[in-house]
Amino acid sequence: xxxxxxxSLIERSxxxxxxxxxxxxxxxxxxxxxxxxxxxxxxxxxxxxxxRLLGVAPELPVEPLKRFFIIMWAGAWISAVSGVFLLIAYPxxxxxxxxxxxxxxxxxxxxxxxxxxxxxxxxxTDLSEAVKMAKGKSLAGWSFxxxxxxxxxGRLLAYxxxxxVYGHPG
Amino acid sequence: xxxxxNFAHLHLLLNHIPVIGTIIGVCLFLLSFVGNNDDLRRSxxxxxxxxxxxTFPTFVSGFGAQANLIGQPGVSDTLMERHEGAAMLSxxxxxxxxxxALAGLWQFHRSSRPARWNVLAVLLFSLVTVVLMARTGNxxxxxxxxxxxxxxxxxxxxGAVGSILHFFEPAPEKFIHAMIFSKWETAFLMDLHFLGxxxxxxxxGALDIRIMGFAKQLPIAPLHKFVPWALAGxxxxxxxxxxxxxxxxxxxxxxxxxWLKMLALMLLGLNAAAFYLTDAFSRxxxxxxxxxxxxxxxxxxxxSLCLWFAVIILGRYIQSLQETIK
Numbered sequence: 001x002x003x004x005x006x007x008s009l010i011e012r013s014x015x016x017x018x019x020x021x022x023x024x025x026x027x028x029x030x031x032x033x034x035x036x037x038x039x040x041x042x043x044x045x046x047x048x049x050x051x052r053l054l055g056v057a058p059e060l061p062v063e064p065l066k067r068f069f070i071i072m073w074a075g076a077w078i079s080a081v082s083g084v085f086l087l088i089a090y091p092x093x094x095x096x097x098x099x100x101x102x103x104x105x106x107x108x109x110x111x112x113x114x115x116x117x118x119x120x121x122x123x124x125t126d127l128s129e130a131v132k133m134a135k136g137k138s139l140a141g142w143s144f145x146x147x148x149x150x151x152x153x154g155r156l157l158a159y160x161x162x163x164x165v166y167g168h169p170g
Numbered sequence: 171x172x173x174x175x176n177f178a179h180l181h182l183l184l185n186h187i188p189v190i191g192t193i194i195g196v197c198l199f200l201l202s203f204v205g206n207n208d209d210l211r212r213s214x215x216x217x218x219x220x221x222x223x224x225t226f227p228t229f230v231s232g233f234g235a236q237a238n239l240i241g242q243p244g245v246s247d248t249l250m251e252r253h254e255g256a257a258m259l260s261x262x263x264x265x266x267x268x269x270x271a272l273a274g275l276w277q278f279h280r281s282s283r284p285a286r287w288n289v290l291a292v293l294l295f296s297l298v299t300v301v302l303m304a305r306t307g308n309x310x311x312x313x314x315x316x317x318x319x320x321x322x323x324x325x326x327x328x329g330a331v332g333s334i335l336h337f338f339e340p341a342p343e344k345f346i347h348a349m350i351f352s353k354w355e356t357a358f359l360m361d362l363h364f365l366g367x368x369x370x371x372x373x374x375g376a377l378d379i380r381i382m383g384f385a386k387q388l389p390i391a392p393l394h395k396f397v398p399w400a401l402a403g404x405x406x407x408x409x410x411x412x413x414x415x416x417x418x419x420x421x422x423x424x425x426x427x428x429w430l431k432m433l434a435l436m437l438l439g440l441n442a443a444a445f446y447l448t449d450a451f452s453r454x455x456x457x458x459x460x461x462x463x464x465x466x467x468x469x470x471x472x473x474s475l476c477l478w479f480a481v482i483i484l485g486r487y488i489q490s491l492q493e494t495i496k
Binding site: 046156 | 353354357360361364367368370371372373376384385387389391392393395396399459489
């Protein structure tokens with residue numbers, strides 16, 4: 001099946017139409033809300049752990065910060081699942097926009113850095129605080145850069161799409 | 171779903187707070203220099219912060235009042251626009267005063283008194299704000315109170331001071347046009363708004379959940395050092411949020427989700443006051459690794475977390491609840 005026909009097929013499905021067109025408060029904006037909350041949890045926790053690794057509040061022990069990865073992962077999964085529903089609602093809008101692929105790439109890099117910090121900094125409990133900090137500093141810096149870029153790309157999706165739905169220019 | 175709100179009434183109810191609040195604040199601040207009274211200085215800083223917070227709904231209610239009055243006999247659009255420009259200028263000066271007051275309160279906490287630069291900056295900005303607020307009050311009164319006019323005609327001519335101040339006042343129409351015609355400006359501001367939110371959620375959220383009992387191996391006092399980052403996030407969001415609002419006032423003013431978000435922010439201010447102005451904060455700061463915070467502190471932390479999530483939820487629904495207020 002050709003790609004445009006597939007996009008049209010998804011858009012005409014019951015689920016896609018309902019998310020887009022329902023007047024219910026639990027439609028599109030409800031899913032978008034979860035996407036935002038997930039992102040706020042994932043990025044917010046990354047910012048908190050990152051700031052500590054960059055030297056803020058040196059009296060705060062680093063090791064217990066490992067528990068914040070539970071929140072980061074919960075946020076990342078909430079964003080991913082809600083993101084799939086948003087994609088089902090507007091597949092043409094997202095998949096015909098190059099910025100969408102940039103955003104996905106940046107999110108992938110952001111999650112990869114998150115995994116690296118989890119393993120390199122918090123994977124070995126025998127490491128001293130100073131070694132943890134040294135290993136985590138540049139990763140934390142890159143994490144900021146990548147998350148800021150990913151959020152910016154996500155924000156730009158609302159302003160750069162060419163088609164809202166199949167056959168209808170935005 | 172439609173709600174009826176009389177914005178003119180609401181604006182009249184709220185607009186005395188910034189005018190009178192800043193005058194009282196400046197008087198207390200000046201009095202604090204007599205005998206270097208720290209209690210009085212701290213009180214005036216708290217008052218500036220509270221007034222700065224309450225000025226948000228005051229300012230926004232003005233847009234609704236303007237919409238109610240446009241086209242009514244005896245109401246001059248030019249006078250309303252002049253008042254709007256004066257309000258925009260005084261609003262930003264008051265918000266800077268409020269931000270400086272919060273910085274001063276932080277310095278009181280860290281080193282028992284504010285830095286010299288902070289005292290001078292608060293003094294300068296609060297004095298200018300009093301003048302600008304007086305001008306805002308006067309131009310607002312001119313709109314609907316012909317009994318205070320010097321002549322029979324609407325007071326469109328400015329005095330010497332009025333002319334100087336008017337030179338610095340923004341033209342609301344120009345700003346609105348700039349926002350409407352540049353979607354990239356709005357995109358940039360909204361992007362910063364989310365980044366500010368992530369900064370707040372990450373830092374205040376971490377403090378809140380630790381107080382509630384999560385990651386108990388963390389001592390609370392060093393966690394509190396992340397609060398300036400949250401304040402930076404709050405400043406980013408206050409500036410970006412208000413710039414977008416000034417650019418699209420009708421979009422936000424008649425939206426129930428926006429006003430509920432505003433209410434949640436006011437309640438967060440109240441919650442922060444209950445935390446910092448009672449003994450909850452001083453007791454929480456003593457909580458070491460592995461220890462539990464008091465029940466009252468846990469309740470305040472839980473309400474802070476709930477209110478921040480309410481702010482996120484209501485912010486997200488602004489787009490879909492337009493024109494829900496008449």
